[in-house]
Amino acid sequence: MIRSTGAGVSTRQMLNKVPEVTVWFWVIKILCTTVGESFADWINMQLGVGLVNTAILFTAVFVVVLAVQMRLRRYVPAVYWLTVVVVSVTGTLYTDILTDQYGVPLWVSTTVFSALLVVVFAVWFARERTLSIHSIVTVPREAFYWLTVLVTFALGTATGDWTLELTGWGPGRSVLLPLALIAVVTVLWRFGADPVLSFWVAYILTRPLGANIGDWLATPSSEQGLGLGTFGTSLVFLGAILATVVYLSVTRADVVEPGEPADRPVPTTNPARRRLSLAVLAGTAAATVLLLQWANQQPHTSTLAEEAAPTCASTAQLTADQAHQLAVRHFPAESLSGYRSIAQDTLDLVHTGDQAGASSRVTDLETAWDKDQDVLFGQDCATWTYLDGEVDAVLTSVRADSPAPDVQEHHLQALLTTLS
Numbered sequence: 001m002i003r004s005t006g007a008g009v010s011t012r013q014m015l016n017k018v019p020e021v022t023v024w025f026w027v028i029k030i031l032c033t034t035v036g037e038s039f040a041d042w043i044n045m046q047l048g049v050g051l052v053n054t055a056i057l058f059t060a061v062f063v064v065v066l067a068v069q070m071r072l073r074r075y076v077p078a079v080y081w082l083t084v085v086v087v088s089v090t091g092t093l094y095t096d097i098l099t100d101q102y103g104v105p106l107w108v109s110t111t112v113f114s115a116l117l118v119v120v121f122a123v124w125f126a127r128e129r130t131l132s133i134h135s136i137v138t139v140p141r142e143a144f145y146w147l148t149v150l151v152t153f154a155l156g157t158a159t160g161d162w163t164l165e166l167t168g169w170g171p172g173r174s175v176l177l178p179l180a181l182i183a184v185v186t187v188l189w190r191f192g193a194d195p196v197l198s199f200w201v202a203y204i205l206t207r208p209l210g211a212n213i214g215d216w217l218a219t220p221s222s223e224q225g226l227g228l229g230t231f232g233t234s235l236v237f238l239g240a241i242l243a244t245v246v247y248l249s250v251t252r253a254d255v256v257e258p259g260e261p262a263d264r265p266v267p268t269t270n271p272a273r274r275r276l277s278l279a280v281l282a283g284t285a286a287a288t289v290l291l292l293q294w295a296n297q298q299p300h301t302s303t304l305a306e307e308a309a310p311t312c313a314s315t316a317q318l319t320a321d322q323a324h325q326l327a328v329r330h331f332p333a334e335s336l337s338g339y340r341s342i343a344q345d346t347l348d349l350v351h352t353g354d355q356a357g358a359s360s361r362v363t364d365l366e367t368a369w370d371k372d373q374d375v376l377f378g379q380d381c382a383t384w385t386y387l388d389g390e391v392d393a394v395l396t397s398v399r400a401d402s403p404a405p406d407v408q409e410h411h412l413q414a415l416l417t418t419l420s
Helices: 023-046 053-071 077-101 106-128 140-167 173-191 193-219 229-251 271-297 303-307 321-330 333-351 354-371 373-379 383-398 403-420
Strands: 002-003 010-012
Touching: 023 053, 023 140, 023 193, 023 229, 053 077, 053 140, 077 106, 077 140, 077 193, 077 229, 077 354, 106 140, 140 193, 140 271, 173 193, 173 271, 193 229, 193 271, 271 333, 321 383, 321 403, 333 354, 333 383, 333 403, 354 373, 354 383, 373 383, 383 403
Parallel strands: none
Antiparallel strands: 002 010
16 A cells, blocks of 8 residues: 655555554553563663663664564564563663763753654654554654654653652652543543643653552562562563563454554544643643642652762773772772771672671661762762772672672672772
8 A cells, every 4th residue: 555645755554553542552551661660770780781781782672673663564562562661671771871871960851852752743743744643554654653652761761750859759659640640631631632642641651650660669668669679570560561462462452453544533522622621731730840849849858869979070981900099099098998898798798698698788888988978079089980880889789689699799809809
């Protein structure tokens, strides 16, 4: 089937490449978002791969999976939802790199990704005259669709993290705001709001909702979570995704059948109801901003602020030997001796198989390092940054859900070498 685009170029038309927007669509979208968040955290922190390496890995996987998805001529549930999982991880990692590696404030990331999303929508509509996902029947439209999905995940990550930074809400409470906003959007859609606008607003909001659910499940009970860990959360949600994809593959409950018009127009709604819905949506957005301002003014401690490290203006990449020499030259000998003693104790406990003792002892390292942070950073930020990465690797490996002795020993020995 051949169709003519607005630009006068003939493009082969395919069956619709995305599923019908049913309740199953939203269920599996949230599942994919949650597992994407927890699985990325597990690879990045628990396995000690690192943020940049994890981003490179998932970018490569994304390119391969997207190529497979784009070559298909119809919607295939397994491939489509695998692409969503991978793009959710990739978009999240891009925001995390901006925040953690380059120190870009979350409000800046939110603003930039919002503007980028507007640009993508504008170009998409100017070319195709529609933003409806019911019309993903050509390669250009599918390319616009996946680019939009990638940006929404990056935007959802920045917006969700910025909300946590402003409010200091715990894992459980943080689920309530995006859930309430999605409920409002759903009611307005049923009332007569613009269906395309409603879809994309809800699509963005499912990112912080899914991520917050994942954090709530993975966070230890001592920090108001359910304590499943990132690996346990990933397994639970991967199983749920697999079961849902198998169900959809068998029942075809979300497939646009060949006899149905794939490129059907968006249903016309009452103009008055559409305007009223838009006004209510704008009012809800204003009320959300006021709520966040109020929460930010209350006494609280932001979890993200606690985890954030100061940013060093120096971009020098030190070797282990250089870091050792600079640490000995610039940092107090008693501080280095204290860190070295704790690291050696932790390594000895790992060797004896006392994982609980090692986890307890390494907390002393975290406490001492955080206490000295401002002083050491001011004396030599480049060396501090190098050592901070080694300390983080030690903490992550020792506190992993399934700690590996060889990984722990590797990171502890590296830290001891720098401190010795």
